[in-house]
Amino acid sequence: MIASPYLLYLGHSNDEVGIKTSRGLAVFRPDECVGEFRYDDCPLTLNLPRLGFAEAVAAGAKTLVLGIANAGGRMGADLVADAIAAIEAGLDVASGLHHRLRDEPSIVAAAAKHGRKLHDVRDPKPGIPVGNGKRRAGKRLLTVGTDCSVGKMYATLCLEQGMRARGMTADFRATGQTGILIAGSGVPLDAVIADFISGAIEEISPARDDDGWDLIEGQGSLFHPSFAGVSTGLLHGAQPAALVLCHDPMRAHMRGLPHYPVPGLRETLEANLAVARLTSPDVQAVGIALNTSKLARAEAERLCAETADALGLPCTDPFAMGVDPIIDRIDQCFEPSPRVATLSN
Amino acid sequence: MIASPYLLYLGHSNDEVGIKTSRGLAVFRPDECVGEFRYDDCPLTLNLPRLGFAEAVAAGAKTLVLGIANAGGRMGADLVADAIAAIEAGLDVASGLHHRLRDEPSIVAAAAKHGRKLHDVRDPKPGIPVGNGKRRAGKRLLTVGTDCSVGKMYATLCLEQGMRARGMTADFRATGQTGILIAGSGVPLDAVIADFISGAIEEISPARDDDGWDLIEGQGSLFHPSFAGVSTGLLHGAQPAALVLCHDPMRAHMRGLPHYPVPGLRETLEANLAVARLTSPDVQAVGIALNTSKLARAEAERLCAETADALGLPCTDPFAMGVDPIIDRIDQCFEPSPRVATLSN
Numbered sequence: 270m271i272a273s274p275y276l277l278y279l280g281h282s283n284d285e286v287g288i289k290t291s292r293g294l295a296v297f298r299p300d301e302c303v304g305e306f307r308y309d310d311c312p313l314t315l316n317l318p319r320l321g322f323a324e325a326v327a328a329g330a331k332t333l334v335l336g337i338a339n340a341g342g343r344m345g346a347d348l349v350a351d352a353i354a355a356i357e358a359g360l361d362v363a364s365g366l367h368h369r370l371r372d373e374p375s376i377v378a379a380a381a382k383h384g385r386k387l388h389d390v391r392d393p394k395p396g397i398p399v400g401n402g403k404r405r406a407g408k409r410l411l412t413v414g415t416d417c418s419v420g421k422m423y424a425t426l427c428l429e430q431g432m433r434a435r436g437m438t439a440d441f442r443a444t445g446q447t448g449i450l451i452a453g454s455g456v457p458l459d460a461v462i463a464d465f466i467s468g469a470i471e472e473i474s475p476a477r478d479d480d481g482w483d484l485i486e487g488q489g490s491l492f493h494p495s496f497a498g499v500s501t502g503l504l505h506g507a508q509p510a511a512l513v514l515c516h517d518p519m520r521a522h523m524r525g526l527p528h529y530p531v532p533g534l535r536e537t538l539e540a541n542l543a544v545a546r547l548t549s550p551d552v553q554a555v556g557i558a559l560n561t562s563k564l565a566r567a568e569a570e571r572l573c574a575e576t577a578d579a580l581g582l583p584c585t586d587p588f589a590m591g592v593d594p595i596i597d598r599i600d601q602c603f604e605p606s607p608r609v610a611t612l613s614n
Numbered sequence: 615m616i617a618s619p620y621l622l623y624l625g626h627s628n629d630e631v632g633i634k635t636s637r638g639l640a641v642f643r644p645d646e647c648v649g650e651f652r653y654d655d656c657p658l659t660l661n662l663p664r665l666g667f668a669e670a671v672a673a674g675a676k677t678l679v680l681g682i683a684n685a686g687g688r689m690g691a692d693l694v695a696d697a698i699a700a701i702e703a704g705l706d707v708a709s710g711l712h713h714r715l716r717d718e719p720s721i722v723a724a725a726a727k728h729g730r731k732l733h734d735v736r737d738p739k740p741g742i743p744v745g746n747g748k749r750r751a752g753k754r755l756l757t758v759g760t761d762c763s764v765g766k767m768y769a770t771l772c773l774e775q776g777m778r779a780r781g782m783t784a785d786f787r788a789t790g791q792t793g794i795l796i797a798g799s800g801v802p803l804d805a806v807i808a809d810f811i812s813g814a815i816e817e818i819s820p821a822r823d824d825d826g827w828d829l830i831e832g833q834g835s836l837f838h839p840s841f842a843g844v845s846t847g848l849l850h851g852a853q854p855a856a857l858v859l860c861h862d863p864m865r866a867h868m869r870g871l872p873h874y875p876v877p878g879l880r881e882t883l884e885a886n887l888a889v890a891r892l893t894s895p896d897v898q899a900v901g902i903a904l905n906t907s908k909l910a911r912a913e914a915e916r917l918c919a920e921t922a923d924a925l926g927l928p929c930t931d932p933f934a935m936g937v938d939p940i941i942d943r944i945d946q947c948f949e950p951s952p953r954v955a956t957l958s959n
Contacts, residue, residue, distance in 0.1 A: 402839030402871055459809040466808050466843040494747030494850045494893050498811040501836075502843025526747055543885075548839050 271363050271388050271453045272331035273298075276322070276355070277315060279307035280348060282337050288313055290365050290447040291336030297426045297451050303328045306351070322358035332388070334450055335364040343368045353379045363388035365446030390449040391457045393469065400467030400506050402548050407477035408603060411509035412487040412558070413541045415531050417496060417524045419517040420560035420588070421487040422448050427587035428513070429484050431596055438481025442474050444503065448486045458488050458499055466502025474507060485509070491540050492532040493523055501544055508549040511599060514538050514582075515558045518572060534580060553602050556595035557584040616708050616733050616798045617676035618643075621667070621700070622660060624652035625693060627682050633658055635710050635792040636681030642771045642796050648673045651696070667703035677733070679795055680709040689713045698724045708733035710791030735794040736802045738814065745812030745851050747893045752822035753948060756854035757832040757903070758886045760876050762841060762869045764862040765905035765933070766832040767793050772932035773829050773858070776941055783826025787819050789848065793831045803833050803844055811847025819852060830854070836885050837877040838868055846889055853894040855948065858940060859883050859927075862905045863917060879925060898947050901940035902929040 275298075277291040285292075295302050295315040304320035307313070320328060333355040335348065344352075344366060352362050352370070356379040364370050370387040371377060380387050410428065412421040425441055425448075432439035441448070443455025456469045474483040485507045489496030516534060523529035532540075538554055545552040557576055561569035569586055577584035583594030620643075622636040630637075640647050640660035649665035652658070665673060678700040680693065689697075689711060697707050697715070701724040709715050715732040716722060725732050755773065757766040770786055770793075777784035786793070788800025801814045819828040830852045834841030861879060868874035877885075883899055890897040902921055906914030914931055922929040928939030 400840040402874060404873075459807070461808050462804075463806050463808050463811050463844045463847070464804040464841060467840055491846075492892060495745040495812055496809060497850055497889075497892070498843040498845075498847025499808045500843075501846040502808070505839045505842055528749075529747060540888075544842075547837060547842070 271390075271450070272361055272386070273301040273453065274303045274330055275301055275332050275334045275363075276320060276325040276330040276360065277302055277305045277317065278333055278335045278337060278351070279305055279311050279313055279315070280337060280351065281308050281310055282339075283310070283312055285313060287338050288315075288336065290338070290450055291315060291334065293422070293447045293451055294334060294336055297430075303330045306333070322355045322360060326359045330360060332361040332363050335362065335366060336447075336450060338366065344373060349373055349375060352376050356380055356383050356385045359383070359385070361386040361388065363390060363450060365390050365450060367391065390446045391460050393457055393461045397456070397461060397465040397472060398468040399465060400471050400502070402467070402505065404548075405471075405476035405508065407474075407483060408481070408510045409474055409483045409485055409507055410511040410513060410555070410599075411485045411504065411507040411545075412513045412515050413500070413504070413537070414487055414490050414515040415492065415534065415537045416490050416517065416520055417488075417493055419515045419520065420558060421515045423560075424513060424515050424558035424587045424592075425484050425486045426451065427592050428595065431587075431592035432482060432484075435596060437596075438479060439484055440481065442483050442485045444470070444473075444486045444488050455486075458503060459496075463498065466499060467506030470503055470506025487515070490523070490532075490537070491544065492529075492537060494526065494529065504541060504544045505548045507545075509545055509552055510549065510603065511553055511555040512538070512541055512545065513556045513558055513595060514541070514554065515560070517560045519563045534576065538580070554582055555598045555602055557582050558587050558595070559584060561586040561589060616735075616795065617706055617731070618646040618798065619648045619675055620646055620677050620679045621665060621670040621675040621705065622647055622650045622662065623678055623680045623682060623696070624650055624656050624658055624660070625682060625696065626653050626655055627684075628655070628657055630658060632683050633660075633681065635683070635795055636660060636679065638767070638792045638796055639679060639681055642775075648675045651678070667700045667705060671704045675705060677706040677708050680707065680711060681792075681795060683711065689718060694718055694720060697721050701725050701728050701730045704728070704730070706731040706733065708735060708795060710735050710795060712736065735791045736805050738802055738806045742801070742806060742810040742817060743813040744810060745816050745847070747812070747850065749893075750816075750821035750853065752819075752828060753826070753855045754819055754828045754830060754852055755856040755858060755900070755944075756830045756849065756852040756890075757858045757860050758845070758849070758882070759832055759835050759860040760837065760879065760882045761835050761862065761865055762833075762838055764860045764865065765903060766860045768905075769858060769860050769903035769932045769937075770829050770831045771796065772937050773940065776932075776937035777827060777829075780941060782941075783824060784829055785826065787828050787830045789815070789818075789831045789833050800831075803848060804841075808843065811844060812851030815848055815851025832860070835868075835877075835882070836889065837874075837882060839871065839874060849886065849889045850893045852890075854890055854897055855894065856898055856900040856944060857883070857886055857890065858901045858903055859886070859899065860903045860905070864908050879921065883925070899927055900943045900947055902927050903932050903940070904929060906931040906934060
C-alpha cells in the first residue's frame with residue numbers, strides 16, 4: 270500500500286494529457302491530496318495548494334506521486350533531482366512512469382539512506398497465481414469498452430462514488446497505473462505475464478461476503494487487435510455479475526490503428542457478455558457510459574437518450590451527468606444491498 | 615537460433631510425460647538428433663544411440679537439449695553437474711525448464727569459460743512490439759483447441775511434414791518451449807508480457823510472398839478460464855487464413871479445472887472463427903485433428919468419420935492417420951501452391 274496523503278507532482282509539465290494521473294488523484298481522492306508541486310513555468314494547476322517538499326511534509330504528506338507522463342516515459346535529470354529532494358525532505362515516492370525508480374541508482378541510494386519507500390506501480394507484485402475460474406462469492410462489476418482510453422477508469426470511479434453516496438459498500442479495483450495510484454493498490458495488468466492475466470484479477474477481487482460490490486477497472490477492448498488478450502483474461506478473471514459498456518462517441522477509429530473501425534455498441538456488448546459467461550453464466554449488462562466531454566450538453570443528453578433507447582439500458586456520462594440511472598438498474602437486477610444508516614435516515 | 619544437431623537428455627527420467635520435449639525432437643527432427651544421454655536407471659529410450667558428452671561431440675552434436683520436465687521445473691544437482699560436463703566437452707546447452715540456466719551461476723561460469731552458448735527457451739527475446747493488426751501478405755494456418763494439451767503442436771508439425779511431402783512450402787512457427795526446441799526458434803508465448811501477445815505472433819510470422827504457408831502452433835483454448843487471453847491474442851496476431859481445430863476425445867474436463875466441462879467442437883470452432891475475423895475476415899476452418907492415442911484404431915476411425923460428418927470438415931488423427939484429408943481441403947479452399955518439382959515428376 271502507498272502511504273497517503275499525497276503531494277502531486279506537476280513539475281515543468283505544460284500538457285494537460287501528461288498530468289492525467291495527478292489530475293485523476295486530485296479529482297477522485299481530494300481528501301488524500303494535500304498539495305501540488307510545480308515550477309513557475311508550469312501553466313497547469315489542480316487547484317490544490319502549491320507546496321514545496323518540506324511544506325508538504327509539514328502539512329502531513331507521506332508520498333510524492335510522480336503522476337505525470339513525459340515523452341518516452343523517461344525521468345530527466347530534473348525529475349531525478351526532485352525525487353531525491355523529496356526523499357531527503359521525508360517523503361516516499363510513487364511513480365507510474367515506464368522508467369522505474371528502482372532503475373535510477375541515485376534515487377535508490379537516497380531512499381535507502383533516508384529510510385523512505387519507492388513505489389513503481391507498473392511493476393506487478395511477484396507470485397501472481399494462474400487463474401482457476403472457481404466461482405467465488407461476492408458481486409463484481411466490470412467496465413468494458415469499445416476501445417482503449419474511452420473512460421473506463423472514470424466510469425468505475427464515478428460508480429464507486431455514486432454507490433457510496435447511496436450508502437452501498439463498493440470498492441474500486443485498479444488495473445492500470447493511474448487507477449493504482451488512486452486506489453493505493455491494484456495490478457498493472459498490461460505488465461503481467463500472459464499466463465497470469467485472469468489470475469491477477471482473481472487475486473485483486475477475492476471472494477467477499479459482505480454484500481458489497483467490487484468495481485473492477487476494465488482495460489483495452491475485445492475489438493482492439495493489440496490488446497484483446499488482456500481484455501479476455503480480465504473478463505474471465507473478474508467473474509462479473511454486471512458489465513458497464515464504456516464508449517467515446519467522438520472516436521474515429523480504434524486507438525492507434527486507423528485501419529480498424531470502432532465496433533458498434535450492441536456488437537461490443539454481446540461479445541463481452543459471451544466471453545464473460547464462461548466464468549459467470551448469469552452476467553448482465555447494467556448500463557452504458559459515454560464520454561461526452563467534447564459535446565455540448567444538450568447534444569450529450571440527446572445522445573445518451575438515443576443510446577438508452579437503442580440498447581434498452583440506462584445510458585449516462587458518469588462524470589458529467591452522474592451514475593444514478595446505472596445504480597437504479599443495478600438495484601433492479603440484484604438484490605439491493607443493505608444500506609449503511611446515514612444521518613439523514 | 616539453437617545450433618544443431620542435438621544430443622537429447624533423458625538423465626534419470628522414468629516418466630514418459632516428463633521427456634515429452636526430448637521425444638518431440640526425436641520424432642519431428644530425427645535428422646538433427648545424434649543421440650540420447652541417459653543413465654542406467656532410466657528405463658526410457660528414444661531409440662537413438664546412447665552417447666556420452668564426448669562421444670556426442672565426436673558424432674557432430676552441437677547442443678545438449680535438456681528436453682525433460684521434472685517436478686517443480688527445478689534443476690537438481692545431478693542436472694547441473696551434467697550440464698557443466700556437457701559444456702566442458704564442447705556442447706552448447708538449451709533448456710525449456712522453468713529454472714533458467716542463466717540463474718545457475720556454476721553453469722553460467724562454465725559456459726563463459728569454455729565459450730559455449732546457453733539457451734533458455736522460456737525467455738522471450740527483448741523488444742517484442744505491440745501488435746498492430748495490419749493485414750500482411752502470406753498464408754497462415756493456426757491450430758486451435760477445445761483445451762490445452764490436446765495435440766496442437768503435434769498436429770501443426772504433422773501438417774508441416776505432410777505439406778512438405780507434397781512439395782508445398784510450409785514452415786512451423788513455434789509458440790511453446792517444446793516447439794521452439796524443435797524449430798530452433800519461436801516465441802514462448804505464455805511468458806510474454808500481456809500487452810505484447812499479438813505483437814509476438816506478428817513478429818514470428820511476418821509477411822511472406824512466396825506462396826508458402828506459415829503453420830502456427832496454437833496455445834490454450836478460448837474456453838480455458840486460465841489461458842483464454844493468450845489464445846485470443848494468438849488468434850489476432852496470427853491473422854490466420856485457415857484454422858484447424860484440435861481435440862482430445864478422452865478429456866473429461868478442462869485441464870486442471872474439474873469444475874469446467876470441455877466445450878463442444880462446433881461451439882469452439884464458431885468462437886474461434888468469430889475472434890479470428892477481427893484481423894482476418896475471410897478465415898476458414900479446414901479440418902479437425904483428434905488425438906486418438908488412447909482409442910483402438912477401429913474406434914478412432916469411426917470417431918473421425920462421425921466428426922467429419924457432423925461438422926462438414928475433414929477429420930483425422932494427424933499423428934496416427936496422416937494429414938492428407940486436411941491438406942486436400944486446403945487445396946480446395948486456397949489456390950494450390952506451386953509444387954516444387956520432385957524426382958518422381
